Amino acid sequence: MRKAKRWLPGLLLVSPSLIALGWFVYYFIGVNAQVSLSDWKGQAQTTGWAGFKWYQELFADETFHNDIRNLLIFTLVFIGGSLLVGGVLALLMDKGVRGENVFRSIYLFPMAISFIATGIIWRWLLNSDTGAGTTGINDLLGLVGGHSEWHKSDSDWAVASIALPAGWALSGYVMALFLAGLRSIPDELREAARVDGASEFRVYWHVVRPMMIPAIMSALVILVHISMKTFDLIYAIAPLDPRTETPAVYMYLTSFRGGFYARGAAIATMLFLAITIVVAPYVWWATKKERIR
């Protein structure tokens, strides 16, 4: 009992937060799954049982197939690009350059801007007109002779272009994560390898790279979950455009524009499961130190 007297006030102090999160996170996720099995469409909620009808419909739905394909392309290009740019930036800054803080602030400032504002600016930069109507970055690419037709309005790969603003927004974050990782590697380790005659490249490959695995894992998990749930960026660049639609956008349109709440809930449940597979092990791993203590 005396022990309980010691910890009970702590539990009481956090209990409002625990109740709020229990309700708004875990209970809501359960309710959402329940809605996805109901027959709710239209404004008034109905609770009739529909079983897996919406899931079956989605699996057979051309639009949903298209959205998943778009999401896969977007995820690959966005994550690959952000890791590459963020990694290069971190390596360039690792040994220190003059004005490091200025560079860092420039690469990270897009994180302070809403996806809506980012989307609005980039939709003009990504303008997909061709010929005399060519504008935006295609104009610039044309100047340096890099003009191509990849961005044409009927391209199957239009969704890949969304990776450009998304990467613009998040590469700085990756750089910051990698830089923190690089700086946490003791200098002695690299020095020892250099003394042993290892070239700079070999130092990075054999000493630095293995120690960067945790930072790379963090960046990967963050980027994967962002790419799967991002809705406002795509919505601001090209609302109602099937070429760039992803399941997150489809979920919003289906539920709040179409009134097919049960169907939207089914998309949301699938998104949740896909993200959880990636994120749950990560959260557990990242808090492992806690539990061993």
Next chain:
Amino acid sequence: MSAVVTPSRTRGWRTLALVFFAIFFLMPVYVLLVTAFKSPSEVDVVHMWSLPKSFSLDSFRAVWPKLTDGMVNSLMLAIPASLISSIMGAANGFVLSKWRFPGADVVFPLILFGMFIPYQAVIIPMFQTMIDLKLYGGLDGLILVHIIYGLPITTLIFRNFFIGVSDELIEAARVDGAGMLRTFAYIGLPLAVPAFAVSMIWQFTSAWNDFLFGVVLTRQEYNPVTVALNNIAGAQTVPFNEAMASAFLASIPTLVVYLLLGRFFMRGLMAGALKG
């Protein structure tokens, strides 16, 4: 070869490469600024890269009246939401690091997980609940939602902070007979000012930049700035210069916070990746 290259020479190349990337990152800002300050008659997407021949504030005058309500709404929601969420996060962080209860080890990851969920998976029940609680449409409901979904990150920021505070300090207060609340209020909180800065800035930025909660939970007169911005600039027919001017205006508050207090913003960023 690499052995004869002096460090200062590689540093020059590295700086050059970094400048090149900086230009890429600033390119949208350039287009935004030159377009927003052009006179409307001069604006033409085909010449989006050229500098303005004259300096004009007409674009800003045109969009400002359409954006003010949204700006005010966002301020009225982001400030209380970040304040309350940070205070609750401070209490949680303190307890989870210095006044632990049985099961705290499991509770902590469960709290953190809330940070990563796709909000699509809670938005329909949330929408229903807000209607049932008569909180749909106005700012109160939106504030409540931002407080709750802010808790995982604010808890994490404060827990990371308090873990670094020496246990002896807390023990000493305990031995002196101070209860948990007193220890938290008189010893924990005053120490945690830097963590407060990180948490407030992070929460203010997220609440200001949110779109999904705002668009689903508010009626038009209470739309936050992101929704107002999307309404103005999202339409295909809107003049290019007005889209740019409104995107610029709507981003000013978070950009100012970032420029003045970027150091704290970055710490929030690192915490968000679950890295201390």
